[in-house]
Structure formats: structure tokens, C-alpha cells
Amino acid sequence: MEDSQIQSFYKSRNVFITGGTGFIGKVLIEKLLRSTEVSTIYLLVREKKGRTVDERVDKMFDDVIFNVLKKECPKYKHRIDVISGDCTMPDLGLCMQDKQTLMSKIDIVFHIAANVRFNECLKLAYMINVNGTKEILKLARQMTNLKSLIYVSTAYANCPYNEIEEKVYNSIRYDYVETLIEKMGDEEDVVLTSRILENHPNTYTFTKSLAESLIKDTGGGLPIGIFRPSIVISTYKEPLAGWIDNLYGPSGMIAAAFLGVVRVIFCDRENIPDLVPVDSCVAGLIATAWDISTNESLTETSNHLPVYNYVSSVENPITWDEFVELNMISLKSFPSSNSLWDTFVIMTPNVYWNRVLQIFYHTLPGLLIDFVAILSGKKPRMMRLYKTTKKSSDAISYFATRSWKFSNDNIRNLWQKMNRTDQKLFPLSITTVHWLIYFRSYLRGIRLYLLREPEDTLEAARRRYVRMRRCNTALKWFLIYIIYEFALKLLSYFHSYMF
Template identity: 40%
Template sequence: MITTEEMLQGTEVTGTPIQEFYHGSTILITGGTGFMGKVLLQKLLRTCPGINTVYLLIRSKKGKDVEKRMDEIFEDVVFSKLKEEVPKFRHKVFAVSGDCSLPKLGLSAADRQMLSSEVDIVFHGAATVRFDEKIQVAVAINVSGTKNILELARSMPKLKAIAHISTAFCHCPRKDIDEKFYNTPISYHKIMDLVESCSDKTLEEITPSLLGDYPNTYVFTKALAEEVVQEECQGLPLTVFRPAIVVGTRNDPVQGWIDNLYGPTGVMVGAGVGLLKTLNCNEKCIANIVPVDMAVNALIASVWDIACNNNNNNNKNNNKGDKTTVPIYNYVSSCDQPLSWGEFMNLAMTHGMAIPTIRSIWYYSFRLTKNRLLYLVQVLFLHFLPALLVDTVIVLARGKPKMLKVVKKVHRFSDVIAYFSLRDWDFTNKNLHALWDRLSDEDRSLYDFDMRTLNWDEFFYGYLRGVRVHLMKDDLSTVPQAKIRWRRLYWLHQGVKLVLALLALQLLRPVLSYIAMHIFT
């Protein structure tokens, strides 16, 4: 294994098989400014000192050019360990202005020629992850973007490997999901034609019929993107990596790092601050979550695998027109370390209540409800009516109401994730296990992705602290103050319950008196 110290000293050493594979490589990453992309970037630069260059495909956003956006991502704490171990890494990283949703990736002729001639490894992770994204936007980024990347990859004479980052749930209408391609109910060609020929209003109207059994545009377009990969894979050293629900880091480079409120993390935060009281969820179903650092390790290894162990056979078969030889890796927890949603929330509650946040607005009171009707009743009484009451008080005090708006947003978010919290899937991950078996002992240590060794209790200890510190920006030094606040909120919570119970008793007194009179007389 090549260490950072040896690299800085210029010592001639032999690295692990994965380090040797990446040595001298020029890498293109799309989605490098995203959650998983940041962890991938720092891991490659930190553990593979022989990497020559990394190009990040970045689009201008909110008036910021690509250089400014790239500089900003390196301010994140997730790069702190990289800065300590490899302080001169910046000369290896370059921003390239582009947009996956545009024809030819929106690249200038010079940049396209440069990438084509220099790049030998591609990580395609750019995607819109909004579940409720408009169909035309999701198709442009997730489907057309994938097609555009493969078109560029085909022009790279030095190409050793390309990884398409998909999702384990891209075929979620199925119960069983193996590590293979599946047909989509409608071809990506037809969807792209519709997007080009129909107005935005028409597309909005027909989106439900286009989705069919798919719950949202995200998983639907990710399934179509896999169809693009399947159709365009001939002759390319290509792999598909399907992570499940990606959450905070286990321990690398820092414990519990996370930078977004997506999925179950948003549920934890909402419940932790006292805003979210109920969720439409089956507590017995499996929460297929995976730590982002372990997922990235598996991704890095899968690229090594396709180039060093599968490449020759794949190219031989692909040239014969066989579209089923692309290695697909399902990176899920259900196969090796299953965790139910009930266990998820119990662990979150246990570790969260030990370090309550100073930002709490109410005491923790949360429940998982499988029955849809009962859930809607709870939403009415536990979310909307209290929010309406608070907004009424704010209006009377001549303030601007906001709680009802917040609750509506939380409710939309809850509805989006309900599909995944009420179902179970039968995944297989034999390819992933075979990949693990092919790793050397040194690479297993450096790129550990074996879910069988993960201790959920230890993970949640760091996960909840990471959410508090990195996401909520609430340092652990405020815990004593937050506990005092929580005790006050607890007694206020109990007081409100007592008042409501007495009020309910008063309202029911005539009914109870009538029943008692007829029973005992």
C-alpha cells in the first residue's frame, strides 16, 4: 500500500492492485460536486497518489462560474483529511465547463478534444435526484446525459473503464432485482421523442401515464438510463454500479459526514427537532441504507474490476452483439446486514436523544404508521392543526405565518418516500461478493465495502452526531444547553397532552353520561 508519507518523500514503492491500476490515470468525474461525488473525489486523491489528473465536469450555477464552484466544494470538511495528507493535491484537479443535459455535454470544441485524448477512466454520477422533478428535466439530465457521456467515452482511445452510477431502485416496480438489466415498459427513444415534441403543459399532464408503476420521475429516468447503457455498451469497458439509499459516512474521511436532507436523514432531522410526528411506513420493511464511504469504496473497486478482470471477456462478447455482459453491482444492505425501519428509528431515537439539538422546536414524539387512513388522521391532528394554531397566534401578533407552509412541504416529502418505506425488495449481490473475493488483503483494508462487518449501533452513533454537527451546524458543545431546553419542552409536551386529554374528556362527558345511565339503570 502506498502511504502519503512515502509519496511526499518520493519513495519508489509498489502499491496495492487498485492503487497500481489508478497510477498515471486521467479521470473524468460527472457529478463531482454532489454528495457521493465529493467522497469519491477525496478518496481517489487521498489513496491513489499516482493519479495524474482529475477533470470535474461542472456547470455554471446561480451566477457562479465553474472555477468558483470547484473552489467552494474544497471548503467542505469532507476534504479536511485530504488537505492534511496531500496538501498539494489541487494542481491535479481541473474544472471543465459543461452540462450533461446539453448536446455534446455543452463542451467547447477544445475541451471535448482534450477530454477525448487524455481521459482513460470515467465516473458518470451526474443526475437530478429530485423525486418530483419535471419529466423533461429528468430525461435531459438522467437519460440524455448518459447517452452524451457514452458518446464522449467512445471517442477516448485510452479508455480503460467507465462506471455508470445508477440506483438499486431503478427497477423498483419489480419485487426481485438481480444484478442484470431489465426491460423498461417504454423505450428511452420514445420518451426522448415525446420530450422534444410535446409542450411542458402536455408533458405534465401525461407524466402519470408515462410513469406507470414507477413512483417518480427519478427512478423512471434512471431505469431508462440503464437502457441507454445496455444499448450503447458494445465495445466499451463499462460497469453499472447500483447503490441503495446512500447516507452519511461510517468513518472515512470523517465519521458521520453528510451534507443533505434526502431520504431517511430528513426524517431523522424532522423528528429530532420535533416537527415530524408521524410517517407512513411499515416498521417491519427493510431500510436499505448504505454508508456513502463504503459505497464509494465499492465503486472504486468496481472500476478496477471491469478494467483488470472483466474487460477482455466483455469486449469479446460485446463485439458479438451480446448486451448482457456489462457487470452490474447491487450495493445494498438487505442481503448482508438487514435493518428494518423500526430498528432504524429506534437507533436514531436512542443516539439522537443522547445529543438533542439546540434547534428543537418541540419534544421528540414520533411514530411509524403503516395504515394509510390512520396516518392521514394523524397528519391532520399532529401536523396541520397545530401548524394552523401556531400561524393564527403569529398573525394575531402581526407576524408572518410560516408553519403551515413548512408542514405542507414536510408532508410532500413524506409522501415521496412512503413508496420506499412500505415495500421490501429481494435483491441479489453475488457480483459484489465476487468482487470482494478478488480484492487483495491490502485493498480490502483500504477500500472496505463489506456490509457484513458493519455494526449498525456503532454506525448510528456517528451518523447522528454527524447530522447534528455537519448538517445542522450544531456543535456538540451545545448539548448541555440543548438538554435543558429539551426538559422544558418535555414538560410543555406533557402539559399540552394533559390539557387535550381534559378537553377531550369534557367533550365526551355527555356521551359517557348517556352510556353510564343506560348501562346502570
């Protein structure tokens, strides 16, 4: 079998990663340590909630996602070097010694750090997503051994366009936005943000678009590329199936439906939720860095900027209807121990019909459950929970009711460029994902890793699920009987009245 070109590229290299403690970052670190012979991975980490950077990284490695690594490569820790810093600060908040280390040793950079909250205030989103990128570029120009720099954007950075190619689109000038932000107070931020965003649905996609424009304008001469994943969800196979650590996007929606809390989803069932497993995405990210290093058009005077749309809708699409249906099939095998009632989902793209259904299936049951809780001396929580889920639903409704036509020629060309060994080690092609197999572990992963329901509770949960389904069926037939009897009496009344 051929030698791996990608492994040869990473062998004895030093890698710098921002956003390493996040969802994609964890899987990237694990894959690099387990499947390549990188010399050292330098992680930029900031202190948070009273924890030092070393404490945060130690906590990160306690995650089950690293269990396979610990068995296969037990001496991995000597290849990790934690650097204290912050993407919101000038020079990334680096001390002079750490800055000198990065400038002299780093070969490959993955800039993943970002504020991913859709409704973040514009100032903070800009500070992290745009200014942080500016500081990375400034540092990269001083790296004497830099072979590749990958900026992780999002496929929806240019969502106002219906068709999204692998190029940077012209948007409002990032420096103009920066000038506006510097003059705005906190109250003005709230008032003026919607005007500044123009056609963007939130500050996340807007600032990601600005960061791409910044790279296009100031990244000339650097071996740099933009990697745009769509909606990143749990792992497909590596290092374990179904792992996920956040409730963002469709996963949060499915988790709420899984618990019987959410019954109504505002989406168009025929549209395509562009989903990509995180391990497939990371395989693409790793291969992209190698591809950039071999790109002869990226010279010191070149302004060429490769863009990689990492999406599923082009080669392996799945509709919202299929997404929900496959999860409902898996529900029979992996029900929750804490579901409130039998699970079902109604999908509608009509904003008015959605509001009506929300009242009958969310608001009224929530008020009833809270009323019973108050009578029982317990704290009411359902309406507060529904407010949270509605906020999340509103945030993703823009994406759930629309579809985009993406191109992904650079990703497909990269897959063809890889030899068979690399294709096996780094299966980035979305055509290798079998959705039926994937969704067998997706719901199990939500149950195990997000809802913290152990495997040993599964049998009891299945028995409970069967009982709840029977009760739900009995209730439906009872309601049908009541309606039927009421209709008969109504007809009898009208018959006697008229005759």
C-alpha cells in the same frame, strides 16, 4: 502485507468525473485524492447561479469533508482540472480543446451526474439522465486510453419488479420516449407523464431505467459497468463520521422529526429501508472501476454488461423500526437546540390512518402555532413547512411502504477478489458496517452539518431537552387527569340518570 492492486490500478491514471459537486461526487473525489495516486481528476462542472466553474469548485473544497485531505495531502489542488460543460448539451457543452484533452488523456470515467429530484418534469429528467448518458458514451468511444467507465444508476431503477437481480431489465424503449417528449408541449408533459411512466413511481427511477437500457443497447465494446447504490446516507467513518450535505430521503425525514416538526411517518415499520453509508458506497465505486478493467469478457465485440447492486438488505438489513429506534436513542446525546417540542415518531403503513394522524399531529398544531404567530405580529410559517414536509413524505412513501429482494453476487464476488490490503483501504462490504456504531454519529452529523448547530451548543441543548421531556410528561399526566375526571363525571351523570 500485500501491495494494493486497486492503488496500483489508479497510480498515474487520469480520471474524468461528472456530478463531482454532488453528494457522492465529493466523497469520491476526496477518497481518490487521499487514498490513491491518481495523476489528474478532470471535473465536468457547469456555471450555476452566477458562479463560474472555478468558483464552484473552490467553494466545494471549503466543505469540511476535505479537511482531512488538506492535512494529509496539502498539495492536492494540482491534481484537479476543472472543465466547463453541461450534461444537457450536445457533446456535453465541451469546447474543442477540452474535448481533445479528454479523448487523449482519460483512463477512467465515473458518470455520476443526474437529476435526482423525484418529481422533476419528464423532459428535463430525460435530458439529463438519458441524453447526458448518451453523450458520455459517445465521448467514451473516442477515448484512446479508456480502461473503465462506471455509470452510477440506482438500485430502484427497476422498482416495479419485486425481485431485482444484477442485470438490465427490459423497459419501454428510450428512443420511443424521446420521440414522445419531442412532440409534447409543457402542458402535455404534465398530463401524459403518468401514462408514460407506467408502473414507475417518479421520473427519476424511470429515466434511470431508460439510461440503463441505452447502455445495454449502445455500450457494446466499451469497458463499462453499472453501479446501483440503494439509499445513500451519511458517512460511516471516512474521512469523518456522520457527514452529510443534503436532506433527501430518510435523512430529511429524521431531521424534521428531530426538530419536533414531524410526528407521523408513513411507512411499514417491519419493512427494510435499504440504507448504505456514502463512504462505503464510494469504496465500492472505486473498486468496481478496477474490477471492470480486469474483466476479460469485456472485449471490443462483447455485449456483456456487468451490473453491481450495492445494497444492505442482503447481508446487513435494518428495519424501519430499528432505524427510528436507534435514532431515538442517539437523540438523548445529540438533541437539537431548535426543536419545537419533545420528539416522538408514530409509524403507520395505513394510508387512511396516516391521514387522520397527520390532522391531529401536524395540521391542527400547525394552525395553532401560525395563529399565535399572527397574534404576535410574526409571519406564519408552520403550515407552509408542513406542506413541504408532506411533499417530501409523499415522494418517499412508495419506498417506505415496500420491500424488494435484491441480489448482489457481483459485489460479494468483488469483495472476495480483493486482497486484505485493498479490503482495509476500500471497505466496500456492507458487513463491515455496525449499525449501532453508525447511528451514534448519524444524528450528530445531521445536527452539525445539516442544521448547522455547533458542538458548543450541545450542553445547553441537552438541558433544554430534559426540560421539554419533563413538560411533555407533565402535560400527558394532566390530560390523563382531565380525561379521568371527565369520565368520572360522565359515569356519575349516567348513574344518577338511570337510578
